[in-house]
Ligand SMILES: Nc1ncnc2c1ncn2[C@@H]1O[C@H](COP(=O)(O)OP(=O)(O)OP(=O)(O)O)[C@@H](O)[C@H]1O
């Protein structure tokens with residue numbers, strides 16, 4: 001399919017999210033859209049997919065001007081989309097999710113279900129997207145859920161596939177697998193529009209790169225351009241891709257975890273005897289392939305998951321099995337892995353989300369009544385400091401772009417008086433400029449004497465931030481090393497291998 005956009009403009013009220021966008025995707029092409037958080041990428045994809053109507057401009061498909069009243073029409077015309085945030089129904093099976101909204105007949109009976117399953121089998125075989133059609137989606141690891149999204153997008157004979165940050169939640173291995181799938185789809189003549197903030201994979205996979213900034217196309221880049229070139233083109237200034245970090249002598253112990261055992265949702269021990277310590281003025285980065293207990297460990301610290309045995313103390317105070325509120329009161333800030341589920345209240349404003357944990361406390365409330373002026377002032381200040389792109393601090397947080405929603409959480413959690421900062425994937429979905437800023441903030445918190453525990457599946461981030469690196473495998477710490485350790489060694493520890501000299 002050949003897709004051509006001519007002069008697409010999309011406004012939300014007085015705000016222009018897309019301005020006069022021209023873009024062409026040729027058959028068999030992997031076309032990457034690069035741009036900072038809030039640049040207008042998802043908006044443009046939603047316009048193509050019929051979820052939003054453009055205010056101006058034309059969409060041509062194979063030369064024919066086309067307008068979709070809704071996404072169903074786009075699907076019937078051969079467009080498939082994988083959204084930035086999962087759109088699956090967690091309690092449904094893979095098959096039910098794939099056919100959702102497109103049931104083969106009016107009354108979706110057993111026979112149709114059988115037919116749908118077979119179609120899913122054949123599509124998954126054709127594209128090497130192995131997944132059990134009868135599995136319940138919420139029981140699948142995120143990598144497989146992403147695969148279901150792609151299956152769903154492909155199973156209606158899509159000729160153009162829109163992938164809006166499909167790799168944000170994937171492990172490096174899953175990303176490699178997805179890249180291979182994308183390449184084979186393109187080779188079979190399908191067109192792909194791809195969005196990612198990870199410049200390495202953008203360089204590895206793209207045939208064409210279009211850069212947009214503040215809703216406008218600012219030019220195209222080459223896959224052979226350096227990461228620094230791509231970064232400065234999208235952000236409009238030079239970006240430091242490494243973190244400046246002075247050597248700091250760590251102080252007293254802030255977090256002490258001893259012999260911790262925590263079970264996962266299925267009742268299996270996900271954390272199986274972990275002991276770990278974080279000191280004041282120290283960043284401990286927890287590396288590991290996703291699904292090795294990191295999530296459960298952090299949830300246990302945050303009071304979101306019961307501890308079976310072992311202890312967690314913060315500055316000597318036992319917080320084992322305390323409620324999230326009590327953990328918060330112990331001076332622990334937490335950036336959760338799933339921003340929409342645990343980090344934000346989507347139906348509330350940006351300003352309210354920025355005081356989510358402390359709405360009833362001074363200075364945001366006095367004698368039980370809210371001090372709205374203080375809430376507003378706090379929001380204005382944080383929006384500026386963290387460069388959160390929003391039309392207003394009173395806008396619903398759900399209207400923000402994915403990366404800007406993440407910035408709201410990080411801004412809120414970094415702006416309280418703290419002993420310990422615990423963050424899962426703190427820069428997931430952020431553009432390179434915002435990553436640079438958040439990394440600096442984390443380092444400056446450390447310099448002020450806060451203990452920091454970062455969980456990241458990005459080895460680059462682990463190496464950039466960690467003063468010590470703990471590697472987790474199969475529910476245990478397979479090694480604690482210093483950041484000068486080679487990637488190979490860390491990679492080995494991630495597979496559970498025992499490596500010499502883990503003496504940091
Ligand atoms: N429904 C809406 N109402 C008001 N503003 C909106 C709405 N949807 C998007 N916006 C605004 O449009 C801008 C572009 O958002 P969009 O989601 O397209 O960004 P993006 O390039 O996908 O960013 P990210 O990389 O963070 O996902 C944002 O500043 C956002 O606040």
Ligand SMILES: [Mg+2]
Nearest residue numbers: 042084401402
């Ligand atoms: Mg987006």
